[in-house]
Amino acid sequence: AQSVTQLDSHVSVSEGTPVLLRCNYSSSYSPSLFWYVQHPNKGLQLLLKYTSAATLVKGINGFEAEFKKSETSFHLTKPSAHMSDAAEYFCVVTLNTGNQFYFGTGTSLTVIP
Amino acid sequence: DTAVSQTPKYLVTQMGNDKSIKCEQNLGHDTMYWYKQDSKKFLKIMFSYNNKELIINETVPNRFSPKSPDKAHLNLHINSLELGDSAVYFCASSLSPTRYTGELFFGEGSRLTVL
Numbered sequence: 502a503q504s505v506t507q508l509d510s511h512v513s514v515s516e517g518t519p520v521l522l523r524c525n526y527s528s529s530y531s532p533s534l535f536w537y538v539q540h541p542n543k544g545l546q547l548l549l550k551y552t553s554a555a556t557l558v559k560g561i562n563g564f565e566a567e568f569k570k571s572e573t574s575f576h577l578t579k580p581s582a583h584m585s586d587a588a589e590y591f592c593v594v595t596l597n598t599g600n601q602f603y604f605g606t607g608t609s610l611t612v613i614p
Numbered sequence: 615d616t617a618v619s620q621t622p623k624y625l626v627t628q629m630g631n632d633k634s635i636k637c638e639q640n641l642g643h644d645t646m647y648w649y650k651q652d653s654k655k656f657l658k659i660m661f662s663y664n665n666k667e668l669i670i671n672e673t674v675p676n677r678f679s680p681k682s683p684d685k686a687h688l689n690l691h692i693n694s695l696e697l698g699d700s701a702v703y704f705c706a707s708s709l710s711p712t713r714y715t716g717e718l719f720f721g722e723g724s725r726l727t728v729l
Contacts, residue, residue, distance in 0.1 A: 535717070539655075544618070544704060544720035589655050593718075601670065602718060604657045 505594045507605035515613045520564075520579040522608045524592030527573060534575040535593040536566055539607075545591065551575060562586070587612045617641050620705045620721035627695060628729055634691045635724045637705030644710035645669075646688035647718070648680060651702040663688055664710055692726075700728045 508523040533552045537545040549560025556568040566577045592605040618639045625633055648660040662670035663682040677693040705721040
């Protein structure tokens with residue numbers, strides 16, 4: 502069975518400080534992992550994805566995530582938060598052989614000026 | 615050009631009415647989905663079609679009926695609307711599992727409010 506847990510429902514950071522959004526997954530097989538971002542009243546947009554290549558994945562807008570199999574984690578980071586980063590972030594897991602996507606419950610990121 | 619487009623963006627209707635949401639993708643994808651996002655932002659898969667064939671049908675009331683006239687379109691019809699149907703409905707598409715890149719492309723959502 503596959504599932505994903507986002508450990509924080511809300512994260513607040515000050516502008517210019519680092520961002521860490523945590524995600525743990527469980528999967529019986531080699532998973533693909535994604536982070537999506539949803540800005541207010543918008544659809545979801547892919548930030549980055551891991552599909553069994555390099556374990557450190559770089560995405561758009563300065564975000565990156567590291568796949569750690571031993572910790573079953575795929576945390577999202579950014580060195581310096583920008584006001585425009587305020588949004589909802591979803592961690593997603595799926596198998597390479599299927600099209601069933603498992604979404605986390607989301608983390609709401611607030612950036613304080 | 616919008617990759618995945620949904621119409622309408624907003625629907626406000628009374629309980630008991632029937633409504634439809636349309637979705638079209640111009641990405642050449644084989645697989646399309648409907649997701650429901652509740653007020654807590656939780657996303658739940660409802661249906662998935664691959665080349666017009668239903669492949670995922672989660673536990674959804676049979677008042678919800680998807681229709682895929684071709685692989686570029688997936689519409690959602692809802693009968694006898696209830697208060698609990700109020701949500702944002704997202705259409706998405708992806709390549710089929712056999713040509714998998716793993717990315718879902720989402721529409722901007724259709725916000726349904728049932729009064």
